[in-house]
Amino acid sequence: MTEIPATVEPASGEAPTPRRRGVLSWLLVLLGVAGVIVVAWVCLTAWGGVVHGHPAYAVLLGVTAVASVLTVVAGVRGRRRGAWRATVTIIAIVLGAGWLAATAWMRPHTAVEPALAAMASDARVTVAESATEIVMTPADADTTAVFFQPGAFVDARAYAAVLRPLAEAGHPVIIAKQPLGIAFLALGAFDEARSRLPEATGWVVAGHSLGGTVAAIEADGADAASTAPAVGLMFFASYPASDLSGSLTTAVLSISGSNDGLSTPAKIDASHADLPADAQFVQIAGASHAQFGSYGAQAGDGTPTISDDEARAQISAAARDFVDALAG
Missing domain, CATH: 3.40.50.1820 (Alpha/Beta hydrolase fold, catalytic domain)
Structure with missing residues (x-):
């Protein structure tokens, strides 16, 4: 899959044309935003279970949050991708979606009274x-x-x-x-x-x-x-x-x-x-x-x-x- 060129060369003396993003760039943005939402949802609904649980899940949430922000940045930048870069990006998006699904699935059932x-x-x-x-x-x-x-x-x-x-x-x-x-x-x-x-x-x-x-x-x-x-x-x-x-x-x-x-x-x-x-x-x-x-x-x-x-x-x-x- 190829993307729309990131920029259009301007004529002499003209301002650069705004960068245009391809489908993969938009998917990266959506994936990153989804990751931030998943982390926020877990923290808002199961904070007690996260804080009082084994630290492995808290680390997982931290890694997911950082990776999600970086993914949004990568999508916003909208870099040009050749065929092999596009393939790697598609694989990363699929794996990232699976990662988010697993992270949400492992949200702890938080203890309540008594x-x-x-x-x-x-x-x-x-x-x-x-x-x-x-x-x-x-x-x-x-x-x-x-x-x-x-x-x-x-x-x-x-x-x-x-x-x-x-x-x-x-x-x-x-x-x-x-x-x-x-x-x-x-x-x-x-x-x-x-x-x-x-x-x-x-x-x-x-x-x-x-x-x-x-x-x-x-x-x-x-x-x-x-x-x-x-x-x-x-x-x-x-x-x-x-x-x-x-x-x-x-x-x-x-x-x-x-x-x-x-x-x-x-x-x-x-x-x-x-x-x-x-x-x-x-x-x-x-x-x-x-x-x-x-x-x-x-x-x-x-x-x-x-x-x-x-x-x-x-x-x-x-x-x-x-x-x-x-x-x-």
């Missing part, structure tokens, strides 16, 4: 937050700790309210902050948590949705460890990606919702065959997928028929009973 209130420390639980994790430390901690992987693109703080009762019962809790909100990019986080809390002699690995799938991988890899092994695995509206029925030796609890539109009851039922025969299954009647955290509604989910408070209370109680039994 999760935000549960992030405050008190006499019973101290809550500390870093760039890569949230740690809830009980005033009187036992040696059985909980490590939790959030669902895809969900603010880690969104699970503070549902997990805090575990800390109040004496179990240290660590919630991972995943790079770009993807649990598979935080596969090493459990090992880091184990080294961070050497006083914990046993771990219950848990996760919501995609986080539960990754938690299963981590628990399966650490159930035979000589020190600080995984002694339990908890699924929050989740299930394993492969058959663990013959390899996993930890206790297993699957907590699900009858109105979950993503990890549907049918999918949970199918997971029985992939888990040990003694795995426990608890279904919360009327609960949806998003009620396992506090981050608002989620696309594709079912409609809950119980309140968020009731769902959270039942989920927390089932999880606490499971961990207490392992600690006892």
Whole structure:
């Protein structure tokens, strides 16, 4: 594709004719403007999730903003392009559009109340937050700790309210902050948590949705460890990606919702065959997928028929009973 010449040579003594831009230059301008809009939209609608999330996504937004401005400048300049330059520009535009789509898709589901209130420390639980994790430390901690992987693109703080009762019962809790909100990019986080809390002699690995799938991988890899092994695995509206029925030796609890539109009851039922025969299954009647955290509604989910408070209370109680039994 060739463009209209950038300039028209003027006759002697005449002023230069204004530069004219070709289609590719206009596409570059539009792409750059779209990038600025995407970054602004994410910051305006999910600022809390960006600031309190793993820094990888904030870096991604910064790079996107700078690249978008430079793209607008390149389009405005409207340089002449030969055939090979036009081809490279077309490829860059396609890749740039894909980059923006991925950036928008990864916008975090930001935590809302009561999760935000549960992030405050008190006499019973101290809550500390870093760039890569949230740690809830009980005033009187036992040696059985909980490590939790959030669902895809969900603010880690969104699970503070549902997990805090575990800390109040004496179990240290660590919630991972995943790079770009993807649990598979935080596969090493459990090992880091184990080294961070050497006083914990046993771990219950848990996760919501995609986080539960990754938690299963981590628990399966650490159930035979000589020190600080995984002694339990908890699924929050989740299930394993492969058959663990013959390899996993930890206790297993699957907590699900009858109105979950993503990890549907049918999918949970199918997971029985992939888990040990003694795995426990608890279904919360009327609960949806998003009620396992506090981050608002989620696309594709079912409609809950119980309140968020009731769902959270039942989920927390089932999880606490499971961990207490392992600690006892």
